[in-house]
Amino acid sequence: MELEMNEMNEAVNLPDFSKKKFLHPLDVAEARALYLRGWWFARLNSVPVLVAIGAVVWVATNDLFAALVAPAGSLAIGLLSSRWFIARAWDYIPRKRQLNEGAGRWRVIASVIDAVAILVIAAVVIVSIQTAAPDPGVIAFATGSGIGVALVQATELFAGWKHGAENLETAKRLILLAAVVVATATVGLIGLGTVWGAWTIGTVAMGAVTVVAAQTIFWLASTTLHRGRLA
Structure with a gap:
């Protein structure tokens, strides 16, 4: 391995190992x-x-x-x-x-690009709502799903903060959370307007629970798999 590292240093002139160990x-x-x-x-x-x-x-x-x-x-x-x-x-x-x-800075830039894409999706949905007048139930479920995504992201943000996540990672998560919140609120307010009632709230809750439940199952499966590898 030492020979390989020496050859690699000669080939691409890697930074000195004593000054920067990991690259x-x-x-x-x-x-x-x-x-x-x-x-x-x-x-x-x-x-x-x-x-x-x-x-x-x-x-x-x-x-x-x-x-x-x-x-x-x-x-x-x-x-x-x-x-x-x-x-x-x-x-x-x-x-x-x-x-x-x-590449922390590039991860933040990636989150900005994804955030812009999320806002574009919301804008397209709003245009569709204005032109096609879809079933309010569909809009309510989509709004609830957005709330569910925001809850999942907020949970991950809190968990990362609690475990000492680096500032750039926190910034990345905050950017995406903000985009989801803005997109969801805009679609919900414009799409549903004054059509709010018990059934609407129930459908919104169903959308949120669906996303949270799916993510919880994923978390549990990932944790179980990780523990199995460590056993």
């Missing part, structure tokens, strides 16, 4: 461009961005098939490209010196 591709000139290409492919094919693209295509063309195909094709190409570029970037750094938690 991220952004710390290595030869790897930086590859990593950022992969990062952009990943960002432009994140779930919020793809949903936003699909929503815009749907409203622009009134064609559900096109709205589904456009993001699906982009997702396939984007994921493969992102994984390839990022993997090649990490190849420049010996495994024992890899810093997987780096």
Whole structure:
């Protein structure tokens, strides 16, 4: 391994081990461009961005098939490209010196892009509400789902803060939480307007409970799997 590290240092001129033990591709000139290409492919094919693209295509063309195909094709190409570029970037750094938690500033930028996409989705939903007048029950459930997502994000934010999450990670979560809250509140207020009653509140609650329950099951499954690996 020491020989490999020496060869790697000669090939790409890694920072001195005594000065910086762990490295991220952004710390290595030869790897930086590859990593950022992969990062952009990943960002432009994140779930919020793809949903936003699909929503815009749907409203622009009134064609559900096109709205589904456009993001699906982009997702396939984007994921493969992102994984390839990022993997090649990490190849420049010996495994024992890899810093997987780096690129904090870029993670915040990623959250800003996703937040903008969430707001675009909300805007498209509002346009659809104004033009198509969908069933209030659908809007109520969607609003509740947004509230559920916000509750999950708030829980993760609190848990991260309690366990000493770094400032950039906290900022990332705050940005996404703010976007979800604004989007959900806007859709709920404009979409439902004055159509609030016991049934509306019940449907909103159902949407929230559905998301929270799904996330709770995921958390429990992840915890069980993690404990199983440690056993």
